[in-house]
Amino acid sequence: MxxxxxxxxxxxxxxxxxxxxxxxxxASCNLFAQVDRRIGEFIARHFGIPHDEARAMQKRFFREHGTTLRGLMVEHDVDPEPFLDYVHAIDVTPVExxxxxxxxxxxxxxxxxxxxxxxxxxxxxxxxxxxxxxxxxxxxxxxxxxxxxxxxxxxxxxxxxxxxxxxxxxxxxxxxxxxxxxxxxxxxxxxxxxxxxxxxxxxxxxxxxxxxxxxxxxxxxxxxxxxxxxxxxx
Structure with a gap:
C-alpha cells in the first residue's frame, strides 16, 4: 500500500x-546485477587479480567511499571515464x-x-x-x-x-x-x-x-x- x-x-x-x-x-528489472558484475570484472582486469579478490575490493570501496568508483579514484587514481564506459555497457531490455x-x-x-x-x-x-x-x-x-x-x-x-x-x-x-x-x-x-x-x-x-x-x-x-x-x- x-x-x-x-x-x-x-x-x-x-x-x-x-x-x-x-x-x-x-528493482525487479535487476539492471544493477549487470553493472555489479561488470564492476568486478573491471577491477579484476585493471589490477590483474582473481575475481574473488576483486569482489572484496569492490564492496570495501562501496562501503567506505559511497561508490566503488570513488574508492578507485581516491585510493588508486583510476581514470573514471573508462570505468564508466565499461560498467554501463549493459543490456537495458529487461526494462519494459x-x-x-x-x-x-x-x-x-x-x-x-x-x-x-x-x-x-x-x-x-x-x-x-x-x-x-x-x-x-x-x-x-x-x-x-x-x-x-x-x-x-x-x-x-x-x-x-x-x-x-x-x-x-x-x-x-x-x-x-x-x-x-x-x-x-x-x-x-x-x-x-x-x-x-x-x-x-x-x-x-x-x-x-x-x-x-x-x-x-x-x-x-x-x-x-x-x-x-x-x-x-x-
Whole structure:
C-alpha cells in the first residue's frame, strides 16, 4: 500500500528530482546485477587479480567511499571515464517501456530532473528504453557531481545552484533512503520508493518525525507510478 501524501501544498513543487536506478524502473528489472558484475570484472582486469579478490575490493570501496568508483579514484587514481564506459555497457531490455509512467510524468506539473550516481549516458539509455526521456531537461550524473556520490551534500548544493532550483519548492524521489537526508536538510520534500534491500532502507534510529521511517522522509511510495498519478489530483 502507498502511504498518504503528506499535508503539503503540492502546487508549490516546481522541480521534481528523480533518482534513476531502481526508482524510475522497478528493482525487479535487476539492471544493477549487470553493472555489479561488470564492476568486478573491471577491477579484476585493471589490477590483474582473481575475481574473488576483486569482489572484496569492490564492496570495501562501496562501503567506505559511497561508490566503488570513488574508492578507485581516491585510493588508486583510476581514470573514471573508462570505468564508466565499461560498467554501463549493459543490456537495458529487461526494462519494459512504460507508457503509464510517460503519461504520469506528462501530467506532473513542473520541471523534471534526474540525479544519479551513474552516468548521463546510462541515464539516456534507460530513459529511452522506458520512453520517458522527453520529460527531463537535466541529467545530473556522477561526472557533473565531480565524481562525489550521494549522499555527500556537496553535489546536492552544486545541483541546485547550477540549475537554479529552490530546494523549498523541489521534491526528490529516491530508492536509497539515506540519499534523501541531504535533500531534506536543504528543505526539499522527499519521497522514498520503498525497497526491501537492507542497504536501501531508512535508518530506523534517525531522529525526527516524518512517516515513521526517519525524519528525513516525507512520503513513502510502494508504487511510484501510482503515487505520481495521485499528485495532480491532490
Amino acid at each position: 502507498t502511504l498518504p501524501l503528506p499535508q503539503i501544498p503540492l502546487s508549490q513543487i516546481r522541480v521534481w528530482i528523480f533518482d534513476l536506478d531502481n526508482t524510475l524502473y522497478p 517501456p512504460s507508457p503509464r509512467l510517460d503519461k504520469a510524468l506528462e501530467r506532473l506539473p513542473g520541471r523534471k530532473v534526474i540525479y544519479t550516481n551513474g552516468s548521463v549516458t546510462h541515464a539516456g539509455n534507460v530513459t529511452a528504453r522506458l520512453g520517458i526521456a522527453r520529460h527531463f531537461d537535466t541529467v545530473f550524473g556522477i561526472v557533473e557531481a565531480g565524481y562525489v556520490p550521494k549522499p555527500d551534500p556537496r553535489p546536492y548544493a552544486t545541483l541546485v545552484e547550477r540549475h537554479g532550483i529552490d530546494p523549498k519548492r523541489a521534491c526528490m524521489v529516491e530508492d536509497i533512503a539515506r540519499n534523501l537526508a541531504p535533500a531534506h536538510a536543504m528543505g526539499m520534500t522527499t519521497v522514498w520508493v520503498r525497497s526491501e534491500a537492507d542497504w536501501a532502507r531508512p535508518d530506523l534510529g534517525a531522529s525526527g518525525g516524518g512517516v515513521g521511517t526517519g525524519g528525513h522522509i516525507d512520503h513513502v511510495a510502494d508504487d511510484l507510478i501510482a503515487w505520481l498519478e495521485a499528485v495532480p489530483a491532490a
